[in-house]
Amino acid sequence: MPGGATTAAADPIILEAIGKRYETASGAVQAVDSVSLTVRAEEFVTLLGPSGCGKSTVLGMIAGLVRPDAGRVLVAGVPCVGPNPEQVALVFQDGGLFPWRTALDNVTFGLELRGVPAAKRREIGLGLLEPMGLRGFERKYPRELSGGMRQRVAIARALALDTPILLMDEPFGALDEQTRLLMGEWLVGIRRRARKAVVFVTHSLHEAIALSDRIVVMTARPGRIKDVVDVTLPFPRDLNAPEVTDLRAKLWEQVREESLKAMGTRP
Amino acid sequence: MKILAWRLGILVAILAVWEAVAAPLNPLFYIRPSVLPGALLGMWRVPDLPPLGEHVWLTLQEIAGAYVLAVAAGLWLGFLLGLRRTVGRIYEPLLAALYAVPSVVWYPSLMLFFGLGSASKIAFGVALGFFPIVLSVLAGIRQVPATLVTVAQSMGARPFTVFRKVMLPAMASTMVGGLRAGLALSVVGVLVGEILGSRAGIGYVINYAYGLMMTREYAVLAVIAAAAVLAIDTAGALVEARVKRWAG
Amino acid sequence: MGRLGVLACQAASLAAVVLAWHVAVRTGLADPLFVPAPAAVATALWTTAREALPRLGDTLLKTLAGYALAVGLGVAGGLVLGSRRLVHAVAMPYVVAAYGVPKILVLPWIALTLGLGTSTAVLTGTLFAVFPILLMVAAGVRDVDPTLVTAAVSMGATRGQVSRKVLLPAVLPSVLAGMRVGIVFAMLGVLLAEMFAGTRGMGFLMQRMAMAFKASELFAATLIVSILSIVVVLSLEHLNQRLSRWR
Numbered sequence: 001m002p003g004g005a006t007t008a009a010a011d012p013i014i015l016e017a018i019g020k021r022y023e024t025a026s027g028a029v030q031a032v033d034s035v036s037l038t039v040r041a042e043e044f045v046t047l048l049g050p051s052g053c054g055k056s057t058v059l060g061m062i063a064g065l066v067r068p069d070a071g072r073v074l075v076a077g078v079p080c081v082g083p084n085p086e087q088v089a090l091v092f093q094d095g096g097l098f099p100w101r102t103a104l105d106n107v108t109f110g111l112e113l114r115g116v117p118a119a120k121r122r123e124i125g126l127g128l129l130e131p132m133g134l135r136g137f138e139r140k141y142p143r144e145l146s147g148g149m150r151q152r153v154a155i156a157r158a159l160a161l162d163t164p165i166l167l168m169d170e171p172f173g174a175l176d177e178q179t180r181l182l183m184g185e186w187l188v189g190i191r192r193r194a195r196k197a198v199v200f201v202t203h204s205l206h207e208a209i210a211l212s213d214r215i216v217v218m219t220a221r222p223g224r225i226k227d228v229v230d231v232t233l234p235f236p237r238d239l240n241a242p243e244v245t246d247l248r249a250k251l252w253e254q255v256r257e258e259s260l261k262a263m264g265t266r267p
Numbered sequence: 268m269k270i271l272a273w274r275l276g277i278l279v280a281i282l283a284v285w286e287a288v289a290a291p292l293n294p295l296f297y298i299r300p301s302v303l304p305g306a307l308l309g310m311w312r313v314p315d316l317p318p319l320g321e322h323v324w325l326t327l328q329e330i331a332g333a334y335v336l337a338v339a340a341g342l343w344l345g346f347l348l349g350l351r352r353t354v355g356r357i358y359e360p361l362l363a364a365l366y367a368v369p370s371v372v373w374y375p376s377l378m379l380f381f382g383l384g385s386a387s388k389i390a391f392g393v394a395l396g397f398f399p400i401v402l403s404v405l406a407g408i409r410q411v412p413a414t415l416v417t418v419a420q421s422m423g424a425r426p427f428t429v430f431r432k433v434m435l436p437a438m439a440s441t442m443v444g445g446l447r448a449g450l451a452l453s454v455v456g457v458l459v460g461e462i463l464g465s466r467a468g469i470g471y472v473i474n475y476a477y478g479l480m481m482t483r484e485y486a487v488l489a490v491i492a493a494a495a496v497l498a499i500d501t502a503g504a505l506v507e508a509r510v511k512r513w514a515g
Numbered sequence: 516m517g518r519l520g521v522l523a524c525q526a527a528s529l530a531a532v533v534l535a536w537h538v539a540v541r542t543g544l545a546d547p548l549f550v551p552a553p554a555a556v557a558t559a560l561w562t563t564a565r566e567a568l569p570r571l572g573d574t575l576l577k578t579l580a581g582y583a584l585a586v587g588l589g590v591a592g593g594l595v596l597g598s599r600r601l602v603h604a605v606a607m608p609y610v611v612a613a614y615g616v617p618k619i620l621v622l623p624w625i626a627l628t629l630g631l632g633t634s635t636a637v638l639t640g641t642l643f644a645v646f647p648i649l650l651m652v653a654a655g656v657r658d659v660d661p662t663l664v665t666a667a668v669s670m671g672a673t674r675g676q677v678s679r680k681v682l683l684p685a686v687l688p689s690v691l692a693g694m695r696v697g698i699v700f701a702m703l704g705v706l707l708a709e710m711f712a713g714t715r716g717m718g719f720l721m722q723r724m725a726m727a728f729k730a731s732e733l734f735a736a737t738l739i740v741s742i743l744s745i746v747v748v749l750s751l752e753h754l755n756q757r758l759s760r761w762r
Contacts (some may be wrong), residue, residue, distance in 0.1 A: 063669055085671030096666035100684045109680075110670040161670065273605040296628050357524040367748035368741045369703035371710065371718070375725035376737055380549045455617045462619055463710055463722070477623035489620040500615050 010077030012087070012165050012197040013039035013062055019070035020057050030222035031057045034071070037216060037225065041164070044191060044198045046212040048205070048255060050262035054223025055201045059167050062199060063088050075165070085110065089158035091168040095150045097142040103129065103153045104138035110161040128156040131190070148179040152186075159194060166196045172207065184210050188236050205251050209244060210237055217254050220262035227254055298486040306483040307491075319472065326457060326468040329385050333392025334453040341397040341449060345404025355405075362401065370395050371459065378464055388460035388468070396453030403445020407438030439514035447503040454496055551731035559731035560738070567720065567736055571743070574705055574717040577633060581640025582701040589645045589697065590690055593652025598682075603653070614646040619707065626712035636708040636716065643704030648693040655689020656682070688759065695751045702744060 020032040032054040039045050047055040060066035061073050064083045073080040075087050089110075097106050105112075107128055108121040116124075129138055132152040142150055151171055158166055172180045184207050191198065191211065202208055208215050209231065217227040229251065237244060282300050289297040348355040348362070373394055374387075381387035411434050419433045461470020469492055476485035533553050539545040540552040551559070596603055596610070622639055629635045659682060667681045709718025717740055724733040 065665060065669060083669050083671065085669065088669070090666065090669045092662055092666065094662065096660075096662040098663060098681065098684070100687075109667070112680075113667075113670055113672050113676055270601075270604045273601070274608065277605060277609065356521050357528070360521075361525060361528075364745050364749075367699060367745045369699055369706055369744060371703055371706050372721070372737050372740045372744075375710070375721040376733055379725040379728065379730060379733060451615065455619070458617050459619050459707070462622070463707075473620070473623060477627065480627070482624075482627065485623055489624070493616040493620055496617055497612060497615055 010074075011038050011040050012076060013037070013199065014074040014077075015058070015062070015071070016074070017071035018058070018061055018068040018073060020054070020061065020066060021069050032061075032068075033222040033224050035218075035223065035225055036071075037228075039165075039197050039199060041197055042195050044200065044211055044213045046200045046202060046208040046215045047218060048202060048208045048215055048251070049218030049223065049226075050203060050220055050255065050259040052262055053218045053220050053258065055218055056169050058223070059090075059169050059199060059201055062165075063090055063167055085113075085161060085163070087163050088165045088167060089161050089163040091151075091154050091158045091166070091171045093170045093173045095142070095154040097150055097154055097157075099142050102139045102141055103134060103145065103149075106142070106153055107156045107160050109157060124160060125156075128159055129153075131193075132156055146179075147175045148183055151175065151183065155187075155190075164196055166194070166198045168198065168200045170201050170203070172204075173202075180204070180207070185236075187211060192235065203255075205248055205255065206239070208251070209248060210239065215251065217251065218258070220258045226258065295480060295482055298483055302483055303487055303490060306487045322468050322472050325385070326461065326470070329388045329457045329461075329468065330392065330454050332385075333389045333457055334396060334450055336389065336393045337396030337449050337453050338400060338446065340393060341400025341445070342404060344397070345401040346408075348401070349405045349408035359405070366398060366402075370456075374460065374463060377460075383465055385467075388457045388465065391460040392453040392456035395456035396449040399445045399448035399452060400442075401445075403442050403448070404438070407441035407445075408434070410441060411437040436514055440511045443507045443510040443514075447500070447507045450503050451496075451500050454499060458492065458496075547730070548728060549730060551734055555731040556734045556738070559735040563732045563735040564739065567717065567739055570715060570717050570720050571739065573715050574636075574702075574709065577636045577705045577716065578640055578698070578702045581637045581705055582644055582698055584637070584641040585644035585648055585697055585701055586694055588641070589648025589693060590652050592645075593649045593690075593693070594656060594686070596649065597653035597656025597686075603657070610646070610649065614650065618642050618704070619711075622708060622711055626708070631712045631714055633715075635712055636705045639708035640701040640704035643707075644697040644701035647700055648697045651689050651693035651696065652686065655686045655693075658689070659685040691755055691758070695748070695755060698747060698751065699744065706740075 015035055015037040017034045017036050018032060019030070019034055022029045022031055035054075035058055037045070047058060049055055057066060061068050062075070062080070064073075064075075064080045075084055098109065101109070104122070104125045108116075108125040111121045111124060126135070126138060129135060132155070134149060134152060134156070137145065137149065142153070145153065155168075155171065158168075172183050175183065188211060200207075200211060212231055215229045215231060216225055217229070218224065219226045229247070231247065233241075233243060286299050286301055289299040294302075344362075348359055370391075374391055377387045377390045377394070381390055415433050415437060416429060419429045424432070457468075458470050461468040462474050463470075465471045465474075469488065473485055473488045473492070476482075476488060536545075536550075537553045540547055540550060547555075596606060618639070621642065622635075625638055625642075626635050629638065663681055663685060664677060667677050672680065705716070706718035709716035710722045713719040717736065721733060721736050721740075724736060
């Protein structure tokens with residue numbers, strides 16, 4: 001799998017006190033408030049927090065799909081003004097696969113947009129689907145694939161553009177428990193080979209601990225950074241090891257507090 | 268608010284353009300909207316035209332008759348096909364095939380059989396109106412969540428009670444949509460029947476005016492008929508919204 | 516009951532209806548002036564077919580012409596209506612109102628200005644078919660999953676690429692559905708125009724048969740037109756199934 005190259009000079013992502021406010025029917029809502037973060041090259045950072053805490057909004061701002069109302073987003077040292085397909089690739093919660101395209105055509109969509117010739121596209125696409133365990137499924141339509149397979153196709157599609165940054169918005173959220181666990185394990189294997197800066201959004205402690213170099217705990221709305229935890233354990237992580245159990249307990253304390261707040265403030 | 272302003276603006280613009288385009292053209296064929304109110308008042312006095320009130324009343328009666336029969340037939344057939352699975356499997360495809368036929372082909376046969384009087388108009392209204400009702404009953408039955416029925420049965424409810432207290436309310440929103448569409452189609456059926464061949468009713472008067480090239484009168488009648496149909500449908504829409512709000 | 520059983524029951528029911536009909540006419544229950552015997556209808560099929568075929572062809576041509584126009588206008592209009600928020604909010608009540616007004620009310624005026632011929636029939640066909648197509652395409656555009664557009668944009672798609680590679684395929688099922696519905700309406704409009712103000716075509720023929728009390732011929736003609744439309748609609752359905760493998 002081709003490795004991503006980043007300039008040593010600039011960190012891939014720098015968030016400088018970004019904020020976002022939405023106008024809703026019932027008044028203004030501050031979704032994100034004053035979030036500052038730096039993501040280094042090939043680092044796996046997880047945004048952890050209850051639903052509605054603005055984690056997806058932060059991701060949207062990094063992707064250039066959402067304009068911050070306050071602060072700045074710097075991608076590869078350059079202020080972000082819009083979608084950045086050279087630098088950033090996204091994976092959505094429900095895949096966002098085009099239902100009328102086969103798995104292979106979905107994976108090569110970005111390449112198609114760039115005008116890469118068909119034979120080359122096919123080669124790259126199959127090369128990405130193979131390690132995903134999807135060889136033989138390249139001509140199936142999303143409807144014919146299981147949830148886990150669809151998400152793998154979505155991830156392959158994001159990897160096809162070979163960007164230095166990968167953003168994943170609760171990619172396993174729509175899957176059942178068993179599939180989630182398996183996908184988590186599989187992603188651990190993939191991440192070391194992919195060598196990208198990854199920002200991963202989840203509300204699952206388990207996924208956060210299994211995958212991340214750093215975990216950013218976010219508060220309930222308005223979303224601010226509550227805590228940043230470095231996880232230096234070697235991969236693959238044994239989730240029954242004492243250090244992990246301690247870490248999980250500590251994270252749960254914080255997340256629980258915010259989850260309760262989120263439940264209370266919801267109408 | 269801005270939207271409302273745009274809508275009014277468009278209405279005014281359409282009327283203005285219509286007026287401007289029609290003004291220099293032959294008034295026999297092209298009616299200017301400004302002419303219509305005057306024509307309406309004049310209509311009561313035109314000796315050639317039959318008395319309007321009676322015709323309107325007749326049409327309304329035909330519509331009512333057609334709709335009542337359409338509802339009765341539609342509900343009966345819908346529940347028969349929907350509740351008795353085997354019967355449904357046999358006859359529903361036949362019904363779907365019938366739906367593929369442009370309804371107006373039935374009309375000459377109905378006219379031949381029932382004559383030019385009200386009966387053929389009512390029959391045609393029924394033929395058009397009962398389809399959406401049957402289809403909505405079938406769709407309604409299908410989308411009743413099986414879990415609701417199971418819950419009721421597990422609490423000891425008998426089949427008729429399950430039908431009355433669980434299925435009917437669950438079907439209400441879908442069915443009322445079909446009932447509303449059925450009303451609209453019954454109206455259309457009666458009108459079409461009258462225009463194509465009759466001796467009385469609003470459609471007949473429209474045809475009469477058209478035949479004598481009394482274009483202004485025809486235009487007024489068409490506008491009135493259109494407004495009346497829209498009013499009936501709006502009433503139907505209000506009832507539908509009410510029922511949907513209650514049924515959830 | 517298996518598929519064969521269902522088909523057998525359907526055939527049996529139809530046969531039973533024909534039998535009952537035959538008995539009703541034979542025993543005098545139904546006046547043969549109004550209700551022709553099945554045998555008479557069968558014979559009439561041959562004679563009517565010869566007279567009806569050219570007229571049927573005429574009706575079909577007008578239907579296709581009206582349909583083509585309606586598809587062009589309906590798809591284009593639906594795309595605009597569905598994709599622009601302001602246009603949709605402003606224009607929708609008018610479109611729905613126009614759809615709700617029985618189009619037959621306009622037919623006398625069309626006949627008055629365009630005469631008793633082909634253009635009246637074609638225009639009426641267009642008028643009847645354009646609204647359902649318009650509404651279905653507009654709904655289809657509004658139903659496109661926004662995540663798909665976001666995904667494409669995030670991968671660097673230009674506006675043109677988004678339209679061609681995302682919106683168009685996403686909207687296609689609704690366009691096809693509208694087109695399937697449209698053909699029946701187009702035929703309806705054409706037949707109606709022919710019955711009201713036509714000198715050729717199937718509609719006019721049927722109307723004339725009714726006035727002349729030619730019951731068996733009329734039944735036969737009705738049967739012919741019905742079977743034709745059923746065949747057309749069923750083939751379109753089949754085509755649609757073939758094309759929708761991915762759904």
